[in-house]
Amino acid sequence: MPDRTPSDSGAAVLRHPLLASIDSPSDLRALPESQLPEVAHELRSLLVDTVSRTGGHLAAGLGVVELTLGLHYVFDTPEDRVVWDVGHQAYPHKILTGRRDRMHSLRQKGGLSGFPKRGESAYDTFGVGHSSTSISAALGMAIAAKQRGERRNVIAVIGDGALGAGMAFEALNHAGSMDIDLTVILNDNEMSISPPVGAISNHLARLLSGKLYTSMREGSKSALRGMPQLRELVGRWEEHMKGMVMPSTLFEELGFNYIGPIDGHDLESVLKTLRNVKGMPGQRLLHVVTHKGHGYEPAEGQPVTFHGVTPFDRQTGEFRKSKAKGPTYTKVFGSWLCDTAARDPRLVAITPAMCEGSGMGEFAKRFPQRFHDVGIAEQHAVTLAAGMACEGVKPVVAIYSSFLQRAFDQLVHDVCLQQLDVTLAVDRGGLVGADGATHAGCFDLSFSRPLPDLVIMAPADENECRQMLKTGYEFNGPAMVRYPRGVGPGVAVDPAAPALPIGRGLRVREGQRVAMLAFGTMVAPALEVAEELDATVANMRFVKPLDRELILALAREHALLVTLEENTLAGGAGSAITELLNAEGVVVPVLQLGLPDRNVDHATQAEQLAECGLDVAGIRDSVSRALAALETKAPRREQTLAG
Structure with missing residues (x-):
């Protein structure tokens, strides 16, 4: 303003x-x-x-x-x-x-x-x-x-x-x-x-x-x-x-x-x-x-x-209408939750005081006996789910990424250590706009990735979000689907879409020299940049387990790998890829792009992404500089480029 x-x-x-x-x-x-x-x-x-x-x-x-x-x-x-x-x-x-x-x-x-x-x-x-x-x-x-x-x-x-x-x-x-x-x-x-x-x-x-x-x-x-x-x-x-x-x-x-x-x-x-x-x-x-x-x-x-x-008319209290852009990820989750509960009586839903914010209002009305709002008690929410899973029901915990931080020990000790069948629907992953650093989900990939037996997914669009929720729910063990605030790129949701094979990514564009390995929200801007630079793009889908075969193939076929994630670089998905390459003895330049090692102040989500170099212009500039560096220096395949 x-x-x-x-x-x-x-x-x-x-x-x-x-x-x-x-x-x-x-x-x-x-x-x-x-x-x-x-x-x-x-x-x-x-x-x-x-x-x-x-x-x-x-x-x-x-x-x-x-x-x-x-x-x-x-x-x-x-x-x-x-x-x-x-x-x-x-x-x-x-x-x-x-x-x-x-x-x-x-x-x-x-x-x-x-x-x-x-x-x-x-x-x-x-x-x-x-x-x-x-x-x-x-x-x-x-x-x-x-x-x-x-x-x-x-x-x-x-x-x-x-x-x-x-x-x-x-x-x-x-x-x-x-x-x-x-x-x-x-x-x-x-x-x-x-x-x-x-x-x-x-x-x-x-x-x-x-x-x-x-x-x-x-x-x-x-x-x-x-x-x-x-x-x-x-x-x-x-x-x-x-x-x-x-x-x-x-x-x-x-x-x-x-x-x-x-x-x-x-x-x-x-x-x-x-x-x-x-x-x-x-x-x-x-x-x-x-x-x-x-x-x-x-x-x-x-x-x-x-x-x-959002802004409203102070005289009437009516909210200013915005152009319809399709359902938010939160609404995609709410629809999936109701549809799945209607088919499976074992499903129960848990939230720590975020019924409306997590898109569970309709579920709470339709299935009141299977809905548990535990109040502002994130630790209790996760361990409650663990206890339920011990007795054969299938709990789904809907929680904001920044709130899951408060239940980290429960995720480690009570869910993952016991390999319990708990599905975590993690909303507000990545930057969240006007709420700023206090509510940003910048760290969930980093703190959850080391946990044994936890499947971690990040959808590139609305339909893939629903598929991943189905995948996590059907997986017999702990699973986490991490999706952003707001709307996606506008892909139509197919309620009948099948679950995904665990740990398998997808090539979505073939190009030359550069392979962009994108997670979640970064797939769409990666595709835009790839059209300009004629790069290959892979929608990685799974942060854990990684698609080993896809990563090794991309490393063999390209001169530069670029990892993209809306998560802090330290310990995130890009780090997981470099760890895999090192373990396999593969030497290839890697440019890691993600959130910087600092708190990102409040702004619109678009302004925040631009500030972090994760919009189309920022990604294009970083990749172009990395390519120029490869051309001007003697080839050293062991070099790792920092974004």
Whole structure:
């Protein structure tokens, strides 16, 4: 999107005059509290304005407007540390922390990241994108501050979904055992812990967080030390009264003083409670009930749809239509899953909290008893599948590539070591565009390739994706199909297409001198380059096992081999080919093209590929340079060319 024009800036000031005066939280804190409701209104308006143009995450941010204002108004940020979990909800935080006038560049090349990012602002205290890390990071910051003799507040903001992950409970368990000051705010936006609460519960929450209650409770415990029977009676009464109105027991048992629940959209209540919490010692957990999409009617009615959005009409909430380009790989997977389940009652499907994102919505409706959304628990998802496979059912785990990283040990120890029949449908392999490095699937080929008995496939098109899913499902052992985000080259899908022979690639073009060995998404650009350079192209299909005969034949017949993959070069598919050639004693120049040894920032997928030299122009230039080097130097067949 082009930079905002001066007239745009002037219009923005007129629409949001209070926000226009806030360049940092210190400016916010200079405002009288009476003006904060209007700031909240302007913040929601600017948020909808921005995301309707750029796309991004909307509903979660709308739900935490009052909480975000309260945190920056009550606490001395950035000296006090606020750690956001996942970061979907951090756009209001970005607006209030000096990035208001750059929000039009959100998630675009060279613009603001869609997530908190340490290099972007001092207020982004911890880089996130994956869930359930906030409590661990905040506890680390609190321990470090204590060790350095520095006094500051440290606050972790975590959602009810993220709280269900094992890492969050590991952090709570550790924090509760320490003599440390730490605040955890539970942003309960789906009411999975408790129903909505009213004025009485808000009053109780403020009372329980107040100095009077805290001092009375601690004073009572001190005074009753010599009277154990009476102390036990008072303690039981206190827990009984609190247990009647709030789910405090779990957090209290973990060592946290539980406060709440409070209405997260009642700004007065939020401010009063945060002030009380700020003055409390030790570990405290504040339970705040919010509603995703609050304040924008289309998002309130469809919070799932408006979680992550493409550009839309802010007046109607209607999304801008794009030209049909055929089904996405995700939809190809969803169709295959339903068709296969209809034929095979053994199939069960598992996802770690990505039902819609992984294309499983229709399956969940049609086969609810065979659908298992385990929440944000990737490790559990993979081992759950392993357990199912032990008993003769056929589990399919649908998981994003970057999320599979979190379950690597389970993949190694629980699936592959036991040679269990688990099919992994790995979405978002390779670069993912605007979500950037946190969600990019750059490493799955590298970390999965060393695992014994794991079959790894990468489709070149939509139909081949369906064939590979069938191949992996029919294979009696662990299999992984790794496909990209978005649409493919537009090949029609044949539901009756057969499974593929394991470990067999395919020559798709015959040429001279250069053989391009392409994996997955790189087949299409390789064919375009090959037409210009008259090169041979092989669709390798299988990363493991490799097609040994095809690779050796191509090495005999060509002066240069080029490997292409949308994966990091280190340890990837190209490395597998050079390892095979070395093992066979074959000496031939090899140009390896893939993702560089650095994180690739957010941009469109096309811009990212061009930046990495993996678009048609970049591939052509790299191959042309390699050929020129061969012609100008004395032939040394043992030379390996680096891309």
